[in-house]
Amino acid sequence: EAGVAQSPRYKIIEKRQSVAFWCNPISGHATLYWYQQILGQGPKLLIQFQNNGVVDDSQLPKDRFSAERLKGVDSTLKIQPAKLEDSAVYLCASSLRPREQYFGPGTRLTVT
Amino acid sequence: LAKTTQPISMDSYEGQEVNITCSHNNIATNDYITWYQQFPSQGPRFIIQGYKTKVTNEVASLFIPADRKSSTLSLPRVSLSDTAVYYCLVGDGTGTASKLTFGTGTRLQVTL
Numbered sequence: 001e002a003g004v005a006q007s008p009r010y011k012i013i014e015k016r017q018s019v020a021f022w023c024n025p026i027s028g029h030a031t032l033y034w035y036q037q038i039l040g041q042g043p044k045l046l047i048q049f050q051n052n053g054v055v056d057d058s059q060l061p062k063d064r065f066s067a068e069r070l071k072g073v074d075s076t077l078k079i080q081p082a083k084l085e086d087s088a089v090y091l092c093a094s095s096l097r098p099r100e101q102y103f104g105p106g107t108r109l110t111v112t
Numbered sequence: 113l114a115k116t117t118q119p120i121s122m123d124s125y126e127g128q129e130v131n132i133t134c135s136h137n138n139i140a141t142n143d144y145i146t147w148y149q150q151f152p153s154q155g156p157r158f159i160i161q162g163y164k165t166k167v168t169n170e171v172a173s174l175f176i177p178a179d180r181k182s183s184t185l186s187l188p189r190v191s192l193s194d195t196a197v198y199y200c201l202v203g204d205g206t207g208t209a210s211k212l213t214f215g216t217g218t219r220l221q222v223t224l
Contacts, residue, residue, distance in 0.1 A: 004155075035214075040216075041216060042197075042199055042215050042216050042217050043214045045211060048211070056211055091155045093155065095205075098205030098212075099146045099158075099161050099203075099212060100146075100158045100161070101156075101158060101212075102158070103156050103157070104155055105153075106153075106154075
């Protein structure tokens with residue numbers, strides 16, 4: 001069974017630029033999550049989708065971050081404009097059961 | 113108020129049993145206890161989950177006392193490859209009200 005795919009794996013941008021991350025969840029998983037993990041900290045949930053509807057986006061900085069899940073499958077997370085403090089690993093996860101999440105390898109973002 | 117409290121780090125020798133305790137004094141009736149493992153440069157990996165008493169799988173055991181205010185992840189006979197960060201999460205994972213929140217985790221270092 002293929003795992004959660006994410007791209008790109010690494011991205012370096014300057015502050016105030018825009019960036020987008022892509023995630024392809026495990027086939028059949030209705031729930032998709034985006035997390036932000038800053039070095040030395042645990043992952044922080046940004047947004048949770050159930051099919052293509054948003055379940056929880058309470059910790060998503062909506063002035064600069066946006067996410068969508070088209071047709072209940074793939075998802076993109078966008079940052080516009082990026083700030084230095086957005087430097088982190090962005091993890092995508094999917095699940096069939098609420099507490100058993102499968103994570104992708106993540107995208108390491110560096111904002112200079 | 114943090115939902116969970118766990119030691120920041122632990123050290124062990126290869127072949128020993130390791131027990132990592134997590135405190136969750138404010139656990140709600142519908143909450144489950146879930147543990148994840150994270151290796152450097154990888155996303156977290158689901159290890160085990162439980163509601164009460166004891167749960168065992170091929171990787172670990174999870175002990176939960178009757179009051180459910182704490183839990184202990186037990187890793188039998190650890191090896192060098194068990195060196196990772198272990199996260200204890202409490203929630204039912206079904207939405208904003210009881211989302212799964214990663215803390216800073218316990219960094220386990222296994223040596224020869």
